[in-house]
Amino acid sequence: MNYALHLVIYFDIFLILALSLNLIVGYTGLLSLAHAGFFAIGAYAYALLSLRLEWGFFAAAFTGATIAAFISLTVSLCSWRLKGDFFVMGSLAVQALIYSAAYNWNSVDAPLGSLSNLTNGPFGISAIPRPHILGLQVASGLPMALLATFVGAISSFIIWWIIGSSWGKTLVAMRDDELAARGLGKNTKLLKLQAIAIGSAFAAFAGAVYAAHVRYVDPSSAALSESILILSMVIVGGLGNFRGPIVGAAILVALPEILRTFSLPDAMAANLRLMLYGLLLVFLMLFRPQGVCGEYRVQ
């Protein structure tokens, strides 16, 4: 039972990540690899704020989202200057910088959370308190799963609403033909900035849920492999519509569980899983570049 709840929470987290990355990749056409960075920013922000300042869940999560939105300006800057593969590299640079900030921002002498030891470096932050909402502690198990599902549902609803709005249509117009969109008076730099900021803020929110659930964060949550995992989720499910990322998140949460039934040794199973992700990406690009149920192909 507890394990099933754990899966539900993981699905919620990946759902938010996939939907928010879809806003960037599927709706602005920018293949960003920085998403795990913003996820980690949210996780660290929640961890520090709840641990050091004893903030409640939503206050900490919102603060993390705001910080992520600000830092996402670096990705926007890349998107203004770079195209195609080189934007991917630019976003990768952002991701690498966030990762190394998480990895290196520590000092043995200073207390955790102080300016010289913000992230505790490679050791990560452990013993993160359980989330508090309105002063009440959310217990692990069902309450935590309800909280995650609540956040997931609200996020999904907001993203669904955004992509159906005229703003979402304008994003699609810009993705299809940026020059034509500019010729119709659209400020495409601002549109990209907005989309990237909103997407990153949601990723940070997912990070807060993750930190509250696992109660431990380390730099590996900002690693490139996390970004690739989220990206493959979106690409597998499909880009450019609402249901694609949901399907993608479901597939990539279910895949390890299916592998588990073969009762392989742990190291073997992990590698096999990665191998399947890789092959899935290759085969999708070859035979179904729009993903399982997407509308847009990566350009």
Added chain:
Amino acid sequence: MQVIINGLISGAAIGLLALGFQACYLPTRVFFVAAAGIYSLVPFVAYSVQQATGSLMVGAVCSLLVSAGVALLLELLVHAPLDRRKAASSAHLVASLGAQITIVAAIAMIWGNQPKTLRQGLDTVTNWNGLIIAGAQWVTLLGSVVSICIFLGFLKFANLGLNLRAMAVNPKAFRLLLLARQKKERPETHSEQGGEINTSMPLSFERYRQLAFVSSAVLIGIASLVTAYDLGFDPHRGLNAVLLAIVAVIIGGRSTFIGPVIGGLILGLVRSQIAWHFSARWQEPASFALLALALLFLPNGILGDRQRLEAE
């Protein structure tokens, strides 16, 4: 001085890897991330062959053959079909990323995650007026510089190299050129001339693509072997190394073959300075900060021509 020498040596290895990446990227426009998988794979193959035969040289040659084979396979099974379908460049990138993940997972499954080393016993050290250069560093330096020179010379002077450069500069015109080279005999003249068969069958566009992939894989393999000989290896170091090479390509100028080499040297120098003055763990952030600066202020790189990155 010691720091600069160290920087130049590691820079040469980065430059070689960057050149290998560029050898594929320029002619085919495939962002060959799977090079990271090949980079990880090569020393493991060399290691196994070395264990079996006892000779590192045999291991090195075998591993280079394997790396060329893997690259050829990727081209034939993934990139050539994608190219035929006129897939976008990001589709190549994502597919290549997928291939990279697969290769690395396969390596970890076969050989495990533990770091290994190709070198046995202690390293010899040359001390020259207080400058210390280890034997493995000599291998890195010589291996890289010789490979770089051979490949650049091949591009400059050999006919095949010239064709590769032409393909890199203007693929569309290169296709037309190959079309003009094709000898299609007219039916009526064919009978008059009898059985005269054109011996020098011109290479097709697909062959040149394969050539690009194979030469890229060989360069990447050499770069991987020399660094593995110096520093040891594990399955996961490929992606970081290739990312670093891509940074070198962008800094040096991504429209030339020499640019990546220069970019690699600069990167090596900067990284050794960082390691000297601060700490080795700031090397990665410094490299990517350099990339960010280059992208924003020198988007065409040091040697790049004035082609614009942006739309329009």
Added chain:
Amino acid sequence: MFFQENALAHKLPLGYVTSKERSILMGNSRSLVTFSRITSREASEVKSINSKPILSARNLIKAFGVKVVLDDASAEVFRGDICLLTGENGAGKTTLLNLLTGHLKPDSGSVFVHTHRASTRYSFSVNTLSFLQPWKSYSPTTMSNAGIGRTWQDIRLFPSLTIAEQVGVAFDKKCSMGRDLWSSVSRKEVDSLLDELGIADLANSRGDSVSLGQAKRVAIARAVASGAELIFLDEPLAGLDAKGIESVIEMLSRLVRSKGLSLVIVEHVFNHRFLDSLVTRELRLEKGKLSDRPLSVTNTVSSSEKTTASLGGFSPLVTSNAQVAVEQLPRGAVLTRIRHRSAYSPDAQASLEINNLVVSRGNRSVIGVDDYGQENGLSLSVRPGEIAILQAPNGWGKSTLFDALTNTIPIAKGHARIAPRLIAIPSDNYLFHGLTVRESARLSASPLDNRFESMANRKCGSLSGGEGKRLAMLALKDDAFWVMDEPFNGLDSADELLTRIDSHLAAGNGAFVLTPLTIYETNFEPGKLRIGK
């Protein structure tokens, strides 16, 4: 000049007259004429607006490298003007259009915009400190928001949005400025515009599924929806059949009448006659300068000019031992064959054989479509000793045909066969820029002659247009079939190439040339084969 316009106005159907008169009045503030029929309201409107042009460009200079496109060009467009922008092929009409809509920045000069929404002056100079004034940036976005819209030669509809959505997106200025994220244009507003412009039935079709003529009209509707008061139209009629042309013209005249829109139209000479009823001014771009030209009735080319022009510059090949055959192809294209009397034999195996060829770009068939939009396929053959010159209007699909013949894009139906080896020179981008001239010649195994010796070590990218073209021509060998797209483009003198072609034909080889149609012959009888000397 003034008299002519007056006469023209009277020729027009009544519906156009008001806007016509108004535009005459406003378009030429120098010539003060009043018509008794103009109401007092219109007169006051005239007074308030005609003092300032809606868009004025002063002393614009623009050069690409060594090629100067605009050299001190100035022009003004007044409210209600329907300008036809004319000029030779390659004179820089599209560049001018890009410059005036913010898609390119002039090297120097100034642009003054004076619309209902904005009144801004943009100055350009070589060492401009424009980055110090980010709010005054000269971009497509700011120009469009100021009310200067445009359409594109290649239309650029958003493929994954429906027509209603495209127009709605264009309507909604506010959302992209970020102030009103959730605002959504009421569907009614979009529908009423679509209805007004006669494209309401397309509302729910996707951008990539409408026909070319419909797409052109949607593009105009989109520009109108974005609030444009002056629209630059880049070849709005190119590639359309008669029915499509009619519906675009009808839509434009309706817009001019109901919305008082100003237009600047770049259109191929071939289609100018369709615009006669609309146009009030002609702006001529010549040698980098803009000048007003009196409105002329099109096709005023003398008959002698006509024959030479109809051969697209190949007339010197028509000598005493040449035969000429002309036939008309669908959608306004003309195929002229020049045959070398001694080398040509009608029984010989064709060097180029095209059978029922259909080629598509995206999901729209381009080649092999007849005047009525039927996919009948293109068929033609070229035999040894013959050069076939295909002259077609812009938008006909010349470059698509070139790409199909050179295996760059797939063929949808039918087939094309080229017997000996093929040497193809595209209209542009045929050089290997990073290579030296010597290396480039080595690639095509052609020896460098003495003209190139002095530049053998220069990079191909540094060659002038003419030098580059001559370098590309070095690769032409006699044992091949030649396909050339706009071969004279960039050449200072055609003589050398023509001599080359003549000996190529005399040696019993064939060639196929694609060129833009410069003069359209209205009195042409389709299918008639003329044998001349």
